[in-house]
Amino acid sequence: MRKWKQAVSLAAAGAMFFAMPNASLASSPEFSRTEEEWARLRDDVLEYDEIEDLIAEYNATVQTNQLDLNEFKKKYGDTKDDVSAKYRDMANEIYASVDYPDSDDPMYGMVVNSMLMAEIQAKNMMQQADDNLDDSEIIYLNYKQAEKTLVTVAQSNMINYAKGQLQLRQAEVALLQAQSAMASTNTRRANGLATQTEVLSAQEALLTAQRSVESARSGMENVRQKLLVMLGWRFDARPEIRPIPKADLSRIGGMNPQTDKEQAIENNYTRKVNKKKLANAASDNVILSLEKTIADNEQKIGSSLVTNYQNVLTAKLAYDQAVAELDVESRNLHSLEVNFQQGNASRMQMENQQYVVQNKQLAVEIADLNLFQTMETYDWAVNGLAGTS
DSSP states (O other): OBOOOEEOOTTSSSOEEOSSOOGGGSSSOGGGSOHHHHHHHHBSEEOGGGHHHHHHHHOHHHHHHHHHHHHHHHHHOSSHHHHHHHHHHHHHHHHHHOOOOOTTOTTHHHHHHHHHHHHHHHHHHHHHHHHOOOOHHHHHHHHHHHHHHHHHHHHHHHHHHHHHHHHHHHHHHHHHHHHHHHHHHHHHHHTTOSOHHHHHHHHHHHHHHHHHHHHHHHHHHHHHHHHHHHTTSOTTOOOEEOOOOOOOTHHHHTOOHHHHHHHHHHHOHHHHHHHHHHHHOOSHHHHHHHHHHHHHHHHHHHHHHHHHHHHHHHHHHHHHHHHHHHHHHHHHHHHHHHHHHTTSSOHHHHHHHHHHHHHHHHHHHHHHHHHHHHHHHHHHIIIIIOOOO
C-alpha cells in the first residue's frame, strides 16, 4: 500500500486524489530528486523528518502558490519596474477603449457611467504603478514563508497526534481505575458496606471515564486526518505514522537568544520582504516608513527568540518534574509490593498504585513531546519564522 497524493489545479473547485503515487502529482519534476528520495516520500509511511519535503511536494496550498507565482511572472514580469510598466500598459489600454457616445444616444447615460468607471479604474492603475513596491522575489518570499509556516503546522499536528495517543492511553488507564472502583463498590454494596450514593458516584465516575476515552479517540482522529491531508494523503488513508524523535537535551546547550539573534534576523522572511520593498522604494516617506518597520521587525525578532527560549526552559523544568514524580511513584509502588507480599497492603491499593505509575510514565512521554516541540519552535524562529508582530 502506497501513498495517495493530491493533484491540485487552480481551475478545480477542490483537491483530487489518486490511488497510486504519480510523479506528475508532485510540485517538482522527477529529475529533481533521486529515486531513493522519491521512494521514501511515496511509501505509505510517515516519518517526522519527511514533513518538510512532503509539504513542498504535495501540499495543496504550496502547489497553488507555485502556480500563482508562475502566473505572476508570466503576466507581470520579475522586477518592480516590470510590474509597474504592466499596470501602466493596462491603464493605457483602458484609456484607449474609452469612447463617449453622442448625447442623443438612447443609451447615453448608461454608457457615460460605464466610461467614467473605466477612467477611474485606469487612474487607479496608474496610481498603483506609481506606488508599487512588489516584484516576483517578494511574491516568492511571501509564498516561501507560507510554505515553511505550513511545515510548522504539520509538525505540530504530528506531535499533537503522538500526544493524543498518549492521552488516549491515560484515559484508558483512568477507565480501568473507574471499572475497578465500580466493581469494588458493587461488592461492598452487596455486603452492606457501601451506600447507594457511593454506588451512584462510582457509576458517574465510570461514565465520565468512558466519555473521556471517546473524546480522546475522536480528538486524535481529527488531528490525524488534518495531518494526512496536509501531506498529500486522503483523509481516510491509513499510513504507518512513525514515533516522534525523543527530545535531545543537548540541543538546549546550543541555544542562545543573544548569539542566535543575528541569524534569526538575517533569515526572517518578513524582514526580507520589507528589505526588498525598501530597495524598490523611491519616495522619501515610504523609505522612512519601511526603515522604521524593519527596525521594529528586528526588535520583535529578538524578543520572540527570547520568549521561545524561555518556553524551552519551562518545558525542560516540566519534563524534569514529570521524571521526578515518576521516580517517587515508582518507589511508592515498590514499597506497596513489598507490603502486599507481607500482608500489610491490599491488592486494590497495589493495583491503584500501578495505575498511578502508568499515568506518570505517560506524563513523562507527553512532557518529552512538549519539550521537543518547544525546541523545534525555537529553531524555526532562528530559521526565519520568528514573530514580528
